[in-house]
Amino acid sequence: MSDDDLRQEGGTSRRDFLRTAGLAAGGAVVGAAAGAQEADPLITEVQEWASATGEGVDATPYGMPIRFESDVVRRTVSWLTADPISSINFTPIHALDGTITPQGCAFERHHSGAIELSKDNYRLMITGLVDRPLVFTFDDLMRFPRENHVYFCECAANSGMEWAGAQLNGAQFTHGMIHNMEYSGVPLRILLEEAGVKPEGQWIFVEGADASSNGRSIPMEKAMDDVLVAFTANGEALRKEHGYPVRLVVPGWEGNMWVKWLRRIGVTHSAVEAREETSKYTDLMPDGRARKWTWAMDAKSVITSPSPQMPIRHGAGPLVLTGLAWSGRGAIERVDVSLDGGVNWQTARLAAPAQKFALTRFYLDIEWDGRPMLLQSRAIDETGYVQPTKHQLRAIRGLNSVYHNNGIQTWAVYENGAVENVELDA
């Protein structure tokens, strides 16, 4: 089709297009955004059709994001921990759509830094209360039947800074200790059956090869259910920072149990009550007692856009609200969205039928009147559990804990489109 053809059909020629594109355009929706465009420091006017060739297919054997997306990265909070080797970074959930988290920007949590371990030098031991203690090479693991599943992995401390009202300004920081990937791996059940669990073996204790070893106890019922010994995420090998070459995947349960650089699985009679399940990863209640074995992540949701890092760049009119919902107790059943801080609720549209233990994307398409809003989302899972408010949570759990805060998040949207993390009075 030539420019002349288009002109004959009543369209606009390439030349006309380039002349008019800088001006306000004709559609109802189109005009609104014109004033909100931020100037790109690198390119200052609407780009012509390319008149020269671009980059060849041999340029990037392994591709990276385009330079314009250089702000869509994992970020750290400098004051959060004493040292980055025992710390966490945050997935840029505000800037993502869909449900899959690319490995490159999926959050990391290490207790003693990400170690480098090769497949050839990898070994996994199953020992303790078993008929035959076993040591598996990586190649051995590749000979057992595999499964594929998309699962979310959420750190127990996700949103933990919100307990005491830190009100970090961005969904990345308030809710970004989460990722959602398609794993391939061998069901742990198969490997345990290979070793032969003795009747008195009621728990397993799993450890990584890193210096912290991050030992955690898991009841045998879960170990024999849906736990995976995983070696790929989103199709390709796990990244070093996610436990290459092998990590544990513990669907629906807190991320700390998803042991990376998986090294040893001890079958035990009872729980070990190790550091990571006593002094850490228990929830300190107002009376000084600690809730323990709070493994499953309760239903939770957050609006990712608009959000503090994703202000509204256009005026009133059509606005897409979108976010993520998940539950460690089953599939998401429904997500409600409020524009007025929880007084009125509308049912959001789920982008696809919800899958158990996986992130669910929701959308609500509204006509924004240009006035301030108090945005909230509320997840309901298939058990009937309804995501509580922060006030409801605090009334029972107090302010001592840093774990398992699944309270409803509120974003204040102002007339100029700016968005802020706020706390409601009640």
Added chain:
Amino acid sequence: MSDDDLRQEGGTSRRDFLRTAGLAAGGAVVGAAAGAQEADPLITEVQEWASATGEGVDATPYGMPIRFESDVVRRTVSWLTADPISSINFTPIHALDGTITPQGCAFERHHSGAIELSKDNYRLMITGLVDRPLVFTFDDLMRFPRENHVYFCECAANSGMEWAGAQLNGAQFTHGMIHNMEYSGVPLRILLEEAGVKPEGQWIFVEGADASSNGRSIPMEKAMDDVLVAFTANGEALRKEHGYPVRLVVPGWEGNMWVKWLRRIGVTHSAVEAREETSKYTDLMPDGRARKWTWAMDAKSVITSPSPQMPIRHGAGPLVLTGLAWSGRGAIERVDVSLDGGVNWQTARLAAPAQKFALTRFYLDIEWDGRPMLLQSRAIDETGYVQPTKHQLRAIRGLNSVYHNNGIQTWAVYENGAVENVELDA
């Protein structure tokens, strides 16, 4: 759990583990792989539990694969095209598991190179036989309702070199012009309705902003059905080489129609019959006539491991056969696998319920007797279509075409575990 605890439970201590791990271990499966291990030039013995800290969470704001996986990249075939700016590279499907293709190693096909286009300078025009010609900015597109879908994108020329029996030695090269990603985007239908398609508008002609513009005609029925104007893949922005910031997604249809750097959509009365749908992307038959409008990709499958780049590194015994199946006409219904070149067939296990127009991972877990095999896979889709042999295809279509070769692939497996691309006589 200390080493002493483990020893008391009848297990093996950390010290014992490290002493025995270099030797053959106890399990039935475990011993087999020992002789097949390739020495890693960088690390020469089984790695100790880490005694020092690793890399901190601030080390890689955007992560990359670990250095040990540096061979899992897109690759080119030097003799295939005159210049890499109008060429293709291949997804390393042999080394991936699951179904999602990471953007970083998803194949690229350009006709005039990958161009750089910013969101701020992006415009999409809808013109031709419409009530209101429209120009959309990127921000405008973000105000329309979005959908999420996982779809495969296969180049019409995938396996094309096999027509005349090139027999490239690797699934990456024979079947790697494919990727499978989760897209977010606006249904094209919504944008066309915004412009108002006139009754005489029966086709669209879509063009990219690159120098080739890669114009293709699409019938209005498809345009109004499931075509997406997409801006993310696997959650994050499209990569430059996949059409950043906006590409067309045409589910089930040949990749050439998935126009990148999407610039203009002309609504027309009839098909344009442009270069990319006449001299290219038509299938030249033995009698010199060309099949045209062969848009849908027929049912197809390939065993990704073992395959020439993924030889069997262990001896006889448990062996996981795995591969991918897909169809542009509906969901995959079943995949059969043959070990003897198509004489006998077994039904493979699908890793998850098959989704329409998305890759389906299949597995067959066998006990390999250590003798040579002729591996084949055969996909059957929900329309009842059965993937044909190459001989069946050639009997009808001859050898002239480079497009739409969905014939059954054969891998010869030898006693030493090596795998080769072979052609069967009949």
